[in-house]
Amino acid sequence: MKIAVMGAGAVGCYYGGMLARAGHPVVLIGRPAHVEAVRRDGLLMDTQAFREHVPLQASTEASAIRGAGLVLCCVKSTDTENAAAGMGPHLEPDALVLSMQNGVDNAERLQALMGREVLPVVVYVATEMAGPGHLKHHGRGDLVIGPSTASDELVQLFAGAGVPVRISDNVAGELWAKLIINCAFNALSAITQLPYGRFVQAAGVEPVMRDVVQEGLAVAQGLGVSVPGDIWQAVQHIGQSMPGQYSSTAQDLARGKRSEIDHLNGHVVRRGALLDIPTPANRVLHTIVKLLEGRAALVAPA
Amino acid sequence: MKIAVMGAGAVGCYYGGMLARAGHPVVLIGRPAHVEAVRRDGLLMDTQAFREHVPLQASTEASAIRGAGLVLCCVKSTDTENAAAGMGPHLEPDALVLSMQNGVDNAERLQALMGREVLPVVVYVATEMAGPGHLKHHGRGDLVIGPSTASDELVQLFAGAGVPVRISDNVAGELWAKLIINCAFNALSAITQLPYGRFVQAAGVEPVMRDVVQEGLAVAQGLGVSVPGDIWQAVQHIGQSMPGQYSSTAQDLARGKRSEIDHLNGHVVRRGALLDIPTPANRVLHTIVKLLEGRAALVAPA
Numbered sequence: 001m002k003i004a005v006m007g008a009g010a011v012g013c014y015y016g017g018m019l020a021r022a023g024h025p026v027v028l029i030g031r032p033a034h035v036e037a038v039r040r041d042g043l044l045m046d047t048q049a050f051r052e053h054v055p056l057q058a059s060t061e062a063s064a065i066r067g068a069g070l071v072l073c074c075v076k077s078t079d080t081e082n083a084a085a086g087m088g089p090h091l092e093p094d095a096l097v098l099s100m101q102n103g104v105d106n107a108e109r110l111q112a113l114m115g116r117e118v119l120p121v122v123v124y125v126a127t128e129m130a131g132p133g134h135l136k137h138h139g140r141g142d143l144v145i146g147p148s149t150a151s152d153e154l155v156q157l158f159a160g161a162g163v164p165v166r167i168s169d170n171v172a173g174e175l176w177a178k179l180i181i182n183c184a185f186n187a188l189s190a191i192t193q194l195p196y197g198r199f200v201q202a203a204g205v206e207p208v209m210r211d212v213v214q215e216g217l218a219v220a221q222g223l224g225v226s227v228p229g230d231i232w233q234a235v236q237h238i239g240q241s242m243p244g245q246y247s248s249t250a251q252d253l254a255r256g257k258r259s260e261i262d263h264l265n266g267h268v269v270r271r272g273a274l275l276d277i278p279t280p281a282n283r284v285l286h287t288i289v290k291l292l293e294g295r296a297a298l299v300a301p302a
Numbered sequence: 303m304k305i306a307v308m309g310a311g312a313v314g315c316y317y318g319g320m321l322a323r324a325g326h327p328v329v330l331i332g333r334p335a336h337v338e339a340v341r342r343d344g345l346l347m348d349t350q351a352f353r354e355h356v357p358l359q360a361s362t363e364a365s366a367i368r369g370a371g372l373v374l375c376c377v378k379s380t381d382t383e384n385a386a387a388g389m390g391p392h393l394e395p396d397a398l399v400l401s402m403q404n405g406v407d408n409a410e411r412l413q414a415l416m417g418r419e420v421l422p423v424v425v426y427v428a429t430e431m432a433g434p435g436h437l438k439h440h441g442r443g444d445l446v447i448g449p450s451t452a453s454d455e456l457v458q459l460f461a462g463a464g465v466p467v468r469i470s471d472n473v474a475g476e477l478w479a480k481l482i483i484n485c486a487f488n489a490l491s492a493i494t495q496l497p498y499g500r501f502v503q504a505a506g507v508e509p510v511m512r513d514v515v516q517e518g519l520a521v522a523q524g525l526g527v528s529v530p531g532d533i534w535q536a537v538q539h540i541g542q543s544m545p546g547q548y549s550s551t552a553q554d555l556a557r558g559k560r561s562e563i564d565h566l567n568g569h570v571v572r573r574g575a576l577l578d579i580p581t582p583a584n585r586v587l588h589t590i591v592k593l594l595e596g597r598a599a600l601v602a603p604a
Contacts, residue, residue, distance in 0.1 A: 191493060192593045202596065204571075204589035211582045269506075280513045284586040287506035291494045294504065 002027070004068035006083050008034050008058065010127035011100060012074030013135040015163065017045045020056040022161035027057035027064045035060050037133025046130065047137035049162075062086030070096050070157075073110060073118070077103040077263035084113035091116070096150050100143070102182065102248075103263035104175040121145050122174040126242075128251070146171040173226045177234070180216035180227065182247075183265045184209045184235045187285035189247035190261070191292065193254060197243025209235055211281035216268050222275040249289065256296045261289040304329070306370035308385050310336050310360065312429035313402060314376030315437040317465065319347045322358040324463035329359035329366045337362050339435025348432065349439035351464075364388030372398050372459075375412060375420070379405040379565035386415035393418070398452050402445070404484065404550075405565035406477040423447050424476045428544075430553070448473040475528045479536070482518035482529065484549075485567045486511045486537045489587035491549035492563070493594065495556060499545020511537055513583035518570050524577040551591065558598045563591040 001024065005016035008030025020026040020043070028038060035058040042053040057064070065071055065087055075083040080101070091097070097118045099107035107120035122145075126138035142164040145154060151167045158165045168174060188199055188208070199205050213231050220227050252259035265286035272279035303326065307318035310332025322328040322345070330340060337360040344355040359366070367373055367389055377385040382403070393399070399420045401409035409422035424447075428440035444466040447456055453469045460467045470476060490501055490510070501507050515533050522529050554561035567588035574581035 188590070188593075191590055192597060194593065194597060198597075199593055202589075202593055204585060204592060208582075208586050208589045211585070215582075280510075280517075281582040281586050283506060283513070284510050284583050287504070287510050288490070288493055288590070290506060291490075291496065291501055291504055295494060295496060295500075 001025075001069040002067050003070045003072070004065040005029060006062065006065065006071060006073045006087060007075035007079070008038070009074060009076070010129050010135060011123055011125060012072065013043055013129070014045075014125055014127045014137060014141065015072055015074070015100065016056065017043045017054045017135060018141070018161045018163050019157075021045070021052070021054045024157075024161070025057070027059055027068070029059050029062060029064050032060055033132040034058070034129075037131075041133055044134045045137070046135060048139060063090045065095075066090050066092070068092065068095055070098070072098050072100050073106070074100050077101055077106055077260045078258050080106050080109050081113065084110050088114050096148075096154075098145070102178070102260050103267060104172070104179050105263075105267070117148075119146055119148055119150075120171050120175060122168075122171060122178055124178075126245070142166065144168045144171060144174050170226060170228060173220075173228050176216070176220045176225050176227045177229060177231055179264060179267065180213055180220070180231050181234055181238065183216050183268055183282060183285070184212045185238065186247035186249040186259075187261060187265055187289050189245075190249035190253045190259065191285070191288050193246075193250055195243060196239055196245050196247075200239035208281060212265070212285065215272065215277070215279040215282050218277050219268050219272045219275060219279065222277050223271060253289070253292055253296060258293060259289060261286055261293075265289070303327075303371040304369050305372045305374065306367035307331060308364065308367065308373060308375045308389060309377035309381070310340070311376060311378070312431050312437060313425055313427060314374065315345055315431070316347075316349075316427055316429045316439060316443065317374055317376070317402065318358065319345045319356045319437060320443070320463045320465050321459075323347070323354070323356045326459075326463070327359070329361055329370070331361050331364060331366050334362055335434040336360070336431075339433075343435055346436045347439070348437060350441060365392045367397075368392045368394070370394065370397055372400070374400050374402050375408070376402050379403055379408055379562045380560050382408050382411050383415065386412050390416050398450075398456075400447070404480070404562050405569060406474070406481050407565075407569070419450075421448055421450055421452075422473050422477060424470075424473060424480055426480075428547070444468065446470045446473060446476050472528060472530060475522075475530050478518070478522045478527050478529045479531060479533055481566060481569065482515055482522070482533050483536055483540065485518050485570055485584060485587070486514045487540065488549035488551040488561075489563060489567055489591050491547075492551035492555045492561065493587070493590050495548075495552055497545060498541055498547050498549075502541035510583060514567070514587065517574065517579070517581040517584050520579050521570050521574045521577060521581065524579050525573060555591070555594055555598060560595060561591060563588055563595075567591070 005012040008028040038058040042055040100121045107118045110118040125141045130136045155165045249259040265282040268282045305328045307314040310330040340360040344357040402423045409420045412420040427443045432438045457467045551561040567584040570584045
């Protein structure tokens with residue numbers, strides 16, 4: 001079965017690369033510099049377990065999804081509309097589409113835009129692009145997928161490629177858990193341009209993160225979402241175990257790129273406003289990141 | 303009567319200069335570069351009304367306050383303890399001490415440290431140091447002083463020097479009004495390094511500033527302080543009328559200097575915590591400015 005990866009960033013390259021390495025025909029759809037490097041040298045996968053050049057197809061055109069039975073949508077939340085418009089005309093009628101994105105509403109948005117089922121997936125992986133066609137993997141790689149008629153097939157497919165998959169009937173809750181954790185770290189790391197270890201112990205940061213988490217949990221509860229696990233404990237664990245990590249939002253801001261903040265703290269603020277649930281801490285963080293994005297756009301045009 | 307100005311920053315230089323220009327013997331106490339320039343060329347006063355080199359005394363030593371009947375304490379809130387320790391041994395027993403500082407508790411702190419009465423003053427002036435011995439005045443210059451047996455004398459002294467003074471029995475309320483307005487602007491301008499006009503209209507900023515103001519008013523109320531006027535209206539007016547202004551906190555951060563943020567949003571947060579009044583928006587702003595100060599200290603040692 002042909003597999004297409006829409007969005008050849010660090011997440012798309014990791015899962016596309018793992019599937020290609022297991023023998024599946026995979027096409028990565030991404031920007032010219034990446035596509036060119038992958039066509040020339042394959043995808044350099046620099047993982048915790050191995051370092052290999054993995055050969056696979058690559059294209060800059062969304063039409064390359066033609067013939068794919070499985071499509072992994074891995075674009076940034078800010079590109080979801082564009083991706084839907086690009087994929088729509090070329091999707092096979094029986095293709096299975098997975099949204100492997102940050103944020104909590106990308107699968108819904110894709111589904112509404114394309115008029116077909118899209119399965120939301122919670123992605124737990126730490127990766128980054130070290131350069132065109134060069135993927136660095138720092139840890140994990142497991143997925144949580146909602147139940148569907150394709151559940152068994154997906155579990156087997158990914159398991160065969162070394163990717164653990166768990167089927168959960170509370171993907172919405174797990175997406176919110178990840179969202180709230182991202183809300184606690186991403187903006188602070190972005191605004192200060194500091195790695196987690198340089199701010200989690202600083203004066204005042206713990207109560208700020210607690211406020212951010214409480215607001216997120218209140219909004220999720222207002223939406224009827226049941227967030228699993230102890231989020232505050234998870235936040236503390238990440239702060240201790242990933243001291244050198246800069247958030248993706250921090251990386252975007254440093255590169256003058258538009259971040260996903262509208263789909264992180266911004267999502268909590270918008271949903272809170274609809275539900276009349278106050279989100280002052282998330283609002284300050286969201287607003288400042290947007291101001292810094294606007295400032296960067298003036299300094300360094302994209 | 304000899305007048306001493308403790309802290310030859312932009313506020314101290316303005317009032318010291320105005321009094322010297324009116325014929326009073328004034329000594330400015332400040333850092334070596336300023337003192338040297340003032341001794342050599344006088345104080346260059348670049349005001350809205352005139353541009354003059356005003357001759358006056360200058361010293362780097364707190365002992366220069368000896369013989370002064372009036373002492374204007376114009377140091378930053380972060381230097382209040384040092385100033386008290388420096389002035390203490392040299393103050394004349396009958397000298398009148400005015401605290402002409404930002405924040406709401408400097409007069410109290412000076413009073414406690416020096417064991418004598420210190421009058422709190424609300425200072426409304428827009429000034430900056432354009433270089434050593436070079437003061438730029440952008441607007442206003444009026445003072446609000448609490449009632450004392452010296453009220454008439456102070457009003458006459460300053461009026462004769464072109465400085466309007468109002469005596470108020472609610473200086474605490476006026477200091478809180480100024481504090482809350484500073485809380486709304488200073489941190490946002492500092493964190494984004496943007497002038498007021500570049501952020502007040504941006505998405506999300508108005509609700510953030512409203513949260514900051516509401517929290518400040520709630521804490522003031524909890525302390526039994528009656529804040530005069532419509533603070534939100536004042537905030538809107540400043541946003542519209544000073545589009546090119548960077549906050550003093552923004553200037554401090556840009557220069558790698560310690561800011562007064564602990565005495566602005568930080569004060570609201572600390573007092574709120576004592577009173578069990580939530581201050582999430584002020585806390586995020588305070589915490590981020592502290593993180594940026596710490597970061598700047600690593601990059602550019604003071």
